[in-house]
Amino acid sequence: MSGRSGMDASPRSVIVVGAGIVGLSTAWFLQEHGVEVTVLDRAGVAAGASWGNAGWVSPALTAPLNSPSMLREGVRALANPAAPLHIPLRADARLAQFLLRFAANCRSTAWQRAVRANAVLNDEAIETFDVLVTNGVDAPVTDTSVAVAFRDSAHAHGFLTELSHLSASGQHVHAEILTGTTLHEQVPLASPRVTTVVDVSGQRFVDPGRFTHALATAVTERGAALRTGEVCRTSKSGDGVVVGLRAGEPLHADAVVLATGAWLPALTGRRVRVRLQAGRGYSFTVPVDRPLPGPIYLPEVRVACTPYRGGLRVAGTMEFRHPAEPLDSRRIEAIVASAAPLLDGVRWSDRTDLWVGPRPVTDDGMPLIGRLAAGVYVAGGHGMWGLAHGPATGRLLAEQIVTGKQPEAVRPFDPLRGRATGSEPLTLPL
Template identity: 75%
Template sequence: MSGRSGMDSGPRSVVVVGAGIVGLSTAWFLQDRGVDVTVVDRTGIAAGASWGNAGWVAPALTSPLNSPSVLREGLRAMADPAAALHIPLRADPTLGRFLVRFAAHCRPGAWHRAVRANAVLNDEALETFDVLVANGVDAPVTDTSIAVSFRSAARAAAFRRDLERVGAEQTPTFEMLTGSDLRTHVPLASAEVADVVLVHGQRFVDPGRFTHALARAVIARGAAIRTGEVGRVRPALDGVSVEMRAGEPLHADTAVVATGAWLPALTGRRVRVGLHAGRGYSFTVPVERALPGPIYLPEARVACTPYRGGLRVAGTMEFRRPDEPLFRRRIEAIVASAAPLLDGVRWHERHDEWVGSRPVTDDGMPLIGQVDRGVYVAGGHGMWGFAHGPASGRLLAEQIVTGKQPEAARAFDPLRRR
């Protein structure tokens, strides 16, 4: 690789390990600063969570996972295999250590710290998607309002209060819908839905399509995208060495590890923050009435998005190893929780059943920054990797090229201690 970063002291070449939304966004913003990039992924573009997620770019709804309510829900879930949060009852020391640390961060103070830190990614989420689309990423990004649907007015009121605490730089605009207005704006809502909070100013995409379009833009700017499994990333005398399981190693000035839930395999003990796979499930179903925008069902923890003429339904947080197979009972649990709240959905005709592993940190904040000489990481966004991926990529590209950690990224330092 050759080229020049535009700054004499900056790297001229970078290998990005991981071809999901986070890795490709980092590659794009590095290219925007004049750096030559090679992207390598073990299975290809958007092969993991960047394909099967709900596709929301919804900064108003990106609450960190480590809230006290999630801890309470997790304790109840231990006895309920159909719960939206699923923790398998089996001997797994790695998961056990992660859950102990995660529980320690499910305190109001730790959660609010994560909210404040993640606000910078929320504030830049929409704008960074605009930058990508305006500069050659050929995929639609749809402006929308998200219909957050509740069985009771009390729960809807509580959610409104949460919006004011978790929102981006400014509290998002919303309106309350009941009665005929509710049925008009949410034509799939069943009679069990009594109140809807319609949150304005959000967006959604087809996540697989967008990620592939981003990859094409990265290639058009001169990058190579290679398929192969990386065994090790380490500093070398003249930069970094990215060692492949098969074939010759790749050499560059710098490397970025953006492998999602597989990130610990390449960072080892250098990263002190606990990270574990929080697997999500999705599938697609036909619908009898067109849906104008996404629906969120908080009581079921299910997100529904218009998708290729039907509805993509996504849900579940399942703490298992990332390579385990799809468990059909988790799909059935999503259907059982969502079906009473939606009419006009042909649940038995579902297809594209999918499971993917989202990287969850124990303190609710992602990992963005340097872990060794010339070696950086980007990941740990939990359920919000797609929404926060471009903003994270821009932050990391700035740090790599300038050699200075942006003030906004200090809370995400992968070597932080808690």
């Protein structure tokens, strides 16, 4: 890349490392500011969590993970290998440090702080998807309501109470209780064990792999270079940055954005104090006997189901393992065993597209968005909500990169939060 403008001026060239929804959204919005972009990924477009997730753009349901209930669930999960939250019992110092920090942040005050901070991403989620589609991203975004299904009404009303906390943060949420005939008309796959549904309107869903590939196509058609390569370091060089590759010549630009999801710690080093861990999710596709009008969420077993290519994409599990470990078929079986009693007309044995992917989870329930060092920016750590929050993240970060000013709304997501600002390292190694 050429045409560098200097570290103190608006950058004219940026390398975005990561071709998932977050990285590609950042690239697209940088292009809106006239920035020359190269997108670099070690495995290609949508190779991680951007392909296999449930595809929800659901601001009303994007609650931070670090809730007091999650801490209680984690303790119970230690004794139940089939639990939706899976923590392997083995020696792993890095995981232990993350879990201790995460547990410390599973307080009501910390959770409410994360809710308030994430509200800006929720507020912009649907609008930024509209911006992308209106301006050439050729993939459908479907308006929908999400049917949140419960075995009993007490749990349903408890869920409504949780939604009220989001409303208190300024986010508009419209939900209604469905029972009896209305329930089964709205959710034709619900089994007799489902007695109550909370219908949350005003949401969206997409085919996540299709949307991310369409976004990549739009970015390249607007002039970006899309390259494959594994980054091993970034370093300052004169008035720009150098991105070193494991194989091939290094790349030069005015700035670099690190948007590598669960692999972020390998490139950010010790500069970031917020712990980030891969919370791996599983999904698969199954045929259904009756078409489903919209997504179903089964919160008691933490399983999300979405209409997908004539069938149903089923997604679940939060598994704290290294992102590169292979798929564990026992996790798929656990999802089936927990969801099957609640859904009828699903051919569970005919499942295809078995997938596992790492979702980047931070210990305080807030993503990492902003400046890490001179010319180096970070975008990641969205947990389960990277798809929903990716375009909004890209727009906010692009504004910061181009103007040199941190938007007030992004301040809680500062990757350097929790530490005093000191001298900046010249190199961020793998």
